[in-house]
Amino acid sequence: MNFSEQLEKKLDGRVLAVSIVSTIVYIILFRVIYTEYLYPLFGYIGYKYAVSTEYEEILTNVLAFIPILFYRARKVPSDLIAILTFILIHIPTVITLQYHFKDYNAIIVYQVAFTFAQTLFFLASWNKLGEERCEKYTDCISIHYFIILGVLVLAVLIVFFGDRLRFVSFSDIYSLRSENDKLTRGHGFINYFLMWAADFFSPFFIAYGCMKKKLWAQAIGCLCSLVVYMASGSKSAILMPIAVYGIYYLMAYKRMKSIKLLFPIITFGVLILFLLSLYIDNKLFYFIGTVLFMRTLGVAGWLASGYITVFNSYPFTYYSHIGIVNYFTGMYPFHNPSLGNAVWTIYRGRGVHTNANANFLLTDGFAALGIPGIFLIAVLFYIILVYVNRLSNNHEMPFVMATLTGTVMAVTNVSLFTTILSCGFFLCLLLLRFSKTTDQPVPAYEV
Numbered sequence: 001m002n003f004s005e006q007l008e009k010k011l012d013g014r015v016l017a018v019s020i021v022s023t024i025v026y027i028i029l030f031r032v033i034y035t036e037y038l039y040p041l042f043g044y045i046g047y048k049y050a051v052s053t054e055y056e057e058i059l060t061n062v063l064a065f066i067p068i069l070f071y072r073a074r075k076v077p078s079d080l081i082a083i084l085t086f087i088l089i090h091i092p093t094v095i096t097l098q099y100h101f102k103d104y105n106a107i108i109v110y111q112v113a114f115t116f117a118q119t120l121f122f123l124a125s126w127n128k129l130g131e132e133r134c135e136k137y138t139d140c141i142s143i144h145y146f147i148i149l150g151v152l153v154l155a156v157l158i159v160f161f162g163d164r165l166r167f168v169s170f171s172d173i174y175s176l177r178s179e180n181d182k183l184t185r186g187h188g189f190i191n192y193f194l195m196w197a198a199d200f201f202s203p204f205f206i207a208y209g210c211m212k213k214k215l216w217a218q219a220i221g222c223l224c225s226l227v228v229y230m231a232s233g234s235k236s237a238i239l240m241p242i243a244v245y246g247i248y249y250l251m252a253y254k255r256m257k258s259i260k261l262l263f264p265i266i267t268f269g270v271l272i273l274f275l276l277s278l279y280i281d282n283k284l285f286y287f288i289g290t291v292l293f294m295r296t297l298g299v300a301g302w303l304a305s306g307y308i309t310v311f312n313s314y315p316f317t318y319y320s321h322i323g324i325v326n327y328f329t330g331m332y333p334f335h336n337p338s339l340g341n342a343v344w345t346i347y348r349g350r351g352v353h354t355n356a357n358a359n360f361l362l363t364d365g366f367a368a369l370g371i372p373g374i375f376l377i378a379v380l381f382y383i384i385l386v387y388v389n390r391l392s393n394n395h396e397m398p399f400v401m402a403t404l405t406g407t408v409m410a411v412t413n414v415s416l417f418t419t420i421l422s423c424g425f426f427l428c429l430l431l432l433r434f435s436k437t438t439d440q441p442v443p444a445y446e447v
Contacts, residue, residue, distance in 0.1 A: 086121075
């Protein structure tokens with residue numbers, strides 16, 4: 001074994017060790033967050049606490065832990081996306097299911113299905129097809145077309161909402177949403193433009209501006225986020241620039257050849273914020289706790305419990321929750337047009353205007369076909385991850401990662417098909433496949 005092979009093996013060993021420790025800490029931390037924060041404070045909306053045996057807890061922890069053994073923490077899109085689904089979907093879901101259902105034997109199969117899906121996502125970076133480059137038609141759509149389209153979308157939003165655009169505090173965003181929702185009825189294209197501006201054009205302009213060192217592009221990207229927030233009250237939109245800048249400069253840091261520190265940094269950050277929210281009686285930390293622990297970390301597991309409960313009594317959608325599929329089949333089993341709204345209404349029996357959006361494993365997986373649906377959508381997402389890895393090889397990696405930030409966050413909260421069309425993921429794919437973003441030679445796929 002030569003020196004380079006020894007170095008690679010040593011590095012892989014460190015990545016695995018860091019990942020294992022981070023996972024153990026995060027599993028323990030999430031259990032404490034659930035039992036000491038989510039269940040006591042938010043039990044009224046459906047967080048439950050079923051007493052489990054030691055065997056059930058150990059098996060749950062093992063299933064939550066297994067996928068990390070296949071994580072290599074490479075600077076490739078699939079590993080970035082997979083570690084986020086691991087943090088935001090897999091661990092919260094597997095653990096919450098154990099707390100929610102009294103009959104543990106009935107939910108093991110769901111935990112196994114989620115474990116299979118997450119393991120597959122980590123395995124995407126092992127696929128050699130992702131290391132190949134696209135050689136043909138890589139510069140047939142000028143990058144300027146995306147810039148022009150983004151500016152036009154932004155201009156339409158500003159003109160359409162006009163003086164209804166206003167900056168409000170987080171406590172007033174629901175009144176803003178209610179007012180402007182009435183304005184957009186009958187103008188479906190505006191909702192598409194809002195999501196494209198927030199999830200694609202804002203990250204794209206900021207990433208492009210950072211890569212080319214162009215302040216005007218970064219300004220347009222930040223303005224996209226601001227306008228979407230002022231129009232729809234989307235908290236994720238106003239926070240998007242922070243996430244994009246963070247991802248870009250993290251990926252651009254040349255001394256860090258992998259993203260092995262990303263997981264421990266997130267885990268340590270969650271730990272610090274949790275301790276502060278517990279011991280500091282402050283409205284700000286209560287708000288942070290609500291947004292981070294309940295609405296971000298805890299929601300995937302809570303929704304999984306709700307979807308499983310509902311679809312154990314109601315027929316599956318067979319993908320009729322996708323508008324065009326239902327147009328031809330008419331198989332949608334609910335009166336409510338939104339799947340999330342229908343599930344919430346049935347599960348909680350109130351709040352008919354609440355839309356319980358859920359991640360793609362629940363909407364396009366379990367709700368569509370049951371447990372086989374989770375396996376099916378996991379395989380499809382695996383193929384997409386490998387393909388995105390391949391597309392990224394023709395571009396600078398920091399630009400790719402940062403541009404994908406919006407759609408990556410979207411897929412943890414909505415249907416995969418909604419992410420592709422409504423959230424602009426198809427624009428990302430077009431950009432990466434058919435446009436040239438740099439004149440500099442792109443380094444080979446990092447191993």
